[in-house]
Amino acid sequence: MSAISREDVAHLAHLAHIEMSDAELDKMTGELGVIVQAIASVSEAASADVPATTHPIALTNVFREDVVGETLTAEEALMNAPDSVDTRFRVPAILDGE
Amino acid sequence: MTSHIDELVDFDVALEKYDPVLGFEVHVELNTKTKMFSAAPNVFGDTPNTNVTPVCLGLPGVLPVVNKTAVEYAIMIGLALNCKIAERCGFARKNYFYPDTPKNFQTSQYDDPIAYDGWIDIELEDGEVFRVEIERAHMEEDAGKLTHMGGSTGRIQGADYSLVDYNRSGVPLVEIVTKTIEGAGKRAPELAKAYVAAIREIVKALDVSDAKMERGNVRCDANVSLMLKGAEKFGTRTETKNVNSLRAVEHAVRFEIERHAAVLNSGAAIVQETRHWHEDTRTTTSGRPKSDADDYRYFPEPDLVPVVTTLEWIEELRSRLPEPPAERRKRLQADWGYSDAEFRDVVNAGITEQIEETIAAGTTAAVARKWWMGEIARLANAADKDVIDLGVTPATIVELNSLIEAKKINDKIARQVLEYVVGGEGTPSEIVEKRSLAVVNDDSALGAAVDDAIAAMPDVVEKIKAGKMAAIGALMGPVMKATRGQADAGRVRELVLEKLGLAG
Amino acid sequence: MNEIIRLSATELAAKLRAGEITSVAAVQAHLDRIAEVDGGEHGVHAFLHVNTEEALAVAAEVDAIRAAGGAEAEALHPFAGVPIAIKDLIVTKGQPTTAASKMLEGWMSPYDATVIEKIRAAKLPMLGKTNLDEFAMGSSTEHSAYGATRNPWDLNRIPGGSGGGSAAAVAAFEAPLALGTDTGGSIRQPGAVTGTVGVKPTYGGVSRYGAIAMASSLDQIGPVTRTVLDSAYLHELIGGHDAADSTSLNEPVPALIAAAETGASGDMTGVRVGVIKELQGEGYEAGVQARFDESLEALRAAGAEIVEVSCPNFKYALGAYYLISTSEVSSNLAKFDGVRFGTRVLPTEGPLTIERVMGATRAAGFGEEVKRRIILGTYALSAGYYDAYYGSAQKVRTLIQRDFEAAFEHADVLISPTCPTVAFELGSKVDDPLAMYLNDIATIPANMAGIPGITIPGGLSEGLPVGIQFLAPAREDARLYRAGAALEKLLEDKWGGRLLDQAPELSAATGGVA
């Protein structure tokens, strides 16, 4: 189990879209290190032949019939929008020059 | 590092040195009534953000529920592509942030697609059959639609802001992924186009998609790499995203082959990246490099339970499949009486269904072929578009043909009318009406013109009366002039003879 | 104190049906109590929003129906008119839903959670929304962006978490009923430290539609009450299949009320109670262990067969829980990005792109604990670590399920202390995530396995409540009510009343404790 570096945390923060100051990165690196250490034994707990459980209760084939249901009005859809134009959500430029 | 290459290597020259290796990811939008995971209507083109439920917007607290019909359509596509159908498969989350993706993850399938290990035979223009192997076909959901505002012409680059419509968010998709395709050689661009055309044809025949490429119902990501002839290892590939017409697929593959060859010849390396296709310049430009930033952190979707397929279910779905494309083609060619060459041209143009619908709507096979492979193909070529993207429908041809049969217009005018249809002026009847293009065979108007011509040319009249029937042609000129070319020549001849008392 | 608010929900419902009290009076009594003890610097602070007008309107409607009599009155749910508080993780139309996060400050849901639809249909007036740890991440309710909730037993102590608001509201007689959500113990641990009853149903027993997801494969909505019978009524009301939740069990709700009524006799003859060896002893406070041992004695005396069972893989449960829950958290909370709803924060410098707006929004909108878990989850799922972390944790889940299966071969229900300690002091663990996580050591295995659990008051240790937990196999929630009601009866007989009768009086005038 490799230790978590500050660069790792910076990368994770980037993946998670959370801006972090240098001080926050330092603090998070320390805390995460401790937590990861504490839970590291999990990776050795189960042998290869133990199947993974993704769902606590095993159900299969839960489907919906292809029938149109109730929709939101545009007003309801946009009632919490931080910014909108007519009936569309508005967001700042997507990329800084892709 | 990426090296900027402006020059391309000529296609044939490139192919002397390199073998192209292809791969395709085709996204097919299903035509179910509702979305993949919510009961919102799956409808194109309504007021933005009206075909949405809390699920489509990814509101706090919502949960997905799988559309059974979408699963069945995915299985049918898998069967039509000769795939194995998974006994058990599940959904997974593909995590990435993008404002058109309301949950900031796409619900997709990861290591257990519903269909896998299939193949499809593609008939090329010279009649040779090329087998493309299918790696997988999996279910997923579409994203919303972004419109980039400000900056230049709706491009993402330089836009000031973007507007988001989630009507398309959650529309069911089946993504069909090929295995790597080797050995296409010079026919790589042609194969690319034919492959996408074949997928289109299949999903249309299955009636699981509207299959309109211009609407994005079928979208192709094309992977291209080159390897030196005789080499054993594949070269680095690029993925050109969202190539959305048959000819664009052909052009994009050709362009990338020429560009890769130029980069490699210069001694530089190809960067593994996504590329954007630009229809206007017929070039690709660099998108985002594939890096470890593309860490999608897939994991099994805890909010959805696995899909288990039984043999009975699969066989029931198999029984719904239409006849296989190859058999269907054989049947159609026999029904229509086309020669091998004629029929192959139709298939290669991707208009089998158009011809079939045209004939079903009431024209003969010969008439259908005459228009689709003649004037429409010519107009498409001139406009640099696929025939099916021209806006001409089977109904257009049927209407045009009935106008000709009713002698309202002649062939020459019909071709003109077609041009106006392509120009968006309306249906053939509307155009004939609006532009007063109907052939003049109304006797009073025509009669007056004939009277005038007779009065103006006594010498010609004498010749005719003397039995020189060819002289009638000389009267034709003034009559045509008077009716702006819309006189029916046969009727003019009859009138002249009638008026000179020569009619038999 | 107004007598109405001390009634259990079942008692209050009976008085409403008999016409002895009106629902308006009942709702008003609780609103008065909230006004008296909830606010102020030393108030309980169980509520983030009080839904005065709507609650009174629903109460008046129920009163009118009852007054008119006839078929409509007959058709009313037995609890119609009994007020309820809702954990602010469950979305409600017409009332704000914040998840105790700045991210959702001012957000109004355009739809109701399925459980809310059921509560509206049964006409239970909703008193308001209760406090929690932000997005349900925590064991003390100190991680609320809107300030901590206090434990009514000692206002300097935590009420547990994440559902500290619901538990405190019920313990402080601000509401007879509340809804909670339990991902790793967020109903049961607050129940234990506030001397109340809390139930985590079998996974899928209650629809999750409209509960803001923390960890989808672990979350479950459940009742928070003062008696086992009240929980049974509320559980039957909110339970059952929901087509909007793919993980919802498509089977009828078990007969929980009947089970609780059976249990209320106090007879445990023939019931095998398994003591989980690994969930006691070391790490458990002496006072907690003492109350636990007394409970076992009481059960034995009532005819129960006490057996010991071993669940050796529980030692991995906490680690596996944090890997699975944070992984799911990292994905579930990605939607909070300032695009469609909620807070949007612009970066203070540099280019204004949506990427940066998302980054700034999530930096400002999420609290520290939430960020910590998102980063841990992102790590556990990231390329190269998935197999070691998330993958292994899912295997541990299988091992825990096997442990339970083996244990239930020898026992009808399992028993343990609900948590290792009594309520700790506010601020004492907030900077030590690991110490905080350890509080859930006994509640987490049930979530990992999807099985149901209940906590009931087990007595006091140094004047603070201790909780006793029963666990049952999946779909056997009725066994919890049978055993829980029996132990409740046995202990109350011993105490001469409910444990909460021993709680200190609260009043605004004295800044809390009178």
Ligand SMILES: [Mg+2]
């Ligand atoms: Mg792809």
Ligand SMILES: [Zn+2]
């Ligand atoms: Zn895809």
